[in-house]
Amino acid sequence: MSAPAPLKKNDQAVPATGPEAIGASMRARVGDEIVVRGTTAGVIARDGEIVGLHHPDGSPPYDVRWADSGRVTLYFPGPDAYIRHLVTGDCHVPAR
Template structure:
């Protein structure tokens, strides 16, 4: 997994009833874009995390472009 500051991190809910979480990677702490990452979530909470297999990095969108595909 590789990321850059400004990319989004999507973490899928692991159990029924838990929604996916989306956060912005504000800092890459590992070498060459590798984890850990400092992530700011939609509610303003920030944490340092090394995402697992239930997470996906979405590249930073160009202006006017949607990250959802």
Template sequence: MKANVGDWLVIKGSVVDRPDRRGMITEVHSSDGAPPYVVRWLDTDHVTTVFPGPDAIVVSAQEQRDADERARHRFGVVQSAIKRNQGTDERT
């Protein structure tokens, strides 16, 4: 696993009730990008030093932006479908 400052560390949720956890890598101490990483967690804003396990992946800043845009698009599509269905339900 290799990372750069500004990349994102994503720890995959292993069960239904536990979503993925995401944090921005703010420090990489090795010159080759190997762990450990200092991470600021998105959900808590806490900063921790992390030795990622097998359930973790590193995502570049651009890959994360692309994933966020896809998620926003999917959310918009679902919202539009709900609004269309509400309009249909009100007319019947």
């Protein structure tokens, strides 16, 4: 598999909007669910409840109580994670 061709002078990157816009735009509230899905076959998805924020705007990292173990850990979401806002049913899913 080869790398994508570099942008030419007149080419412009199209910014992601909506649920695909993750990264710096990821925001959560205490009580939201975070889901980490496997990126390869055989990798088990993991989910947990956000129980603490470190920034008032809801940006990462988060204190997460993991459903599978009950442990609370500091979590920095990667591109395989998304937030499920349980109050509104809103879901921010990363682009692949």
